[in-house]
Amino acid sequence: MSDRPDPDVESFLLLLAARRSPRTVDAYRRDLASCAASLEGPVGAVTTEELEAWLAAMRADGRAPSTIARRLAATADSILGQRPRFRIDRTGRRITIQTEYSDSVDLPFFKYTFLFRPRAEAPL
Numbered sequence: 001m002s003d004r005p006d007p008d009v010e011s012f013l014l015l016l017a018a019r020r021s022p023r024t025v026d027a028y029r030r031d032l033a034s035c036a037a038s039l040e041g042p043v044g045a046v047t048t049e050e051l052e053a054w055l056a057a058m059r060a061d062g063r064a065p066s067t068i069a070r071r072l073a074a075t076a077d078s079i080l081g082q083r084p085r086f087r088i089d090r091t092g093r094r095i096t097i098q099t100e101y102s103d104s105v106d107l108p109f110f111k112y113t114f115l116f117r118p119r120a121e122a123p124l
Contacts, residue, residue: 006036008044012078031074044079048099051075051088052120055095065093065124093124 009032017025036043038054051072058068069090076088089096098119105112 006032006042006044008042009036009078016077027070028074028078031071032078034071035075043075046075046079048097048118048120051097052122055122059124068124069095090124094121095124096121 013025013029013032016028020028032043035046035054038057039046039050055068055072058071063071072088072090072095089098096119098117100115100117103114103116105114
């Protein structure tokens with residue numbers, strides 16, 4: 001993790017500041033910093049596996065389910081505001097993380113696009 005601010009996160013926080021209170025923006029900043037501290041790259045490039053590891057680490061640290069849900073919501077808002085690469089659903093005390101991507105095979109007599117939807121579920 002670099003000490004330099006993530007420009008995508010900073011842009012998101014500026015946009016958020018126009019719509020939310022300063023306390024809300026500060027809370028999002030802290031939650032996104034928590035996520036960034038567990039990543040090897042920028043928050044906008046987080047993978048499903050990295051989110052699962054972060055979720056597991058927060059549970060192992062004894063974080064309250066409400067704290068975990070709030071941090072995931074801040075991260076999802078930030079990432080999904082930039083480019084929708086995955087979806088996070090929180091239902092009760094359960095979280096589901098799902099991504100969707102495609103890959104194409106383009107040969108002279110065969111062309112097909114495969115759609116993949118990996119999914120992970122865990123209790124909060």
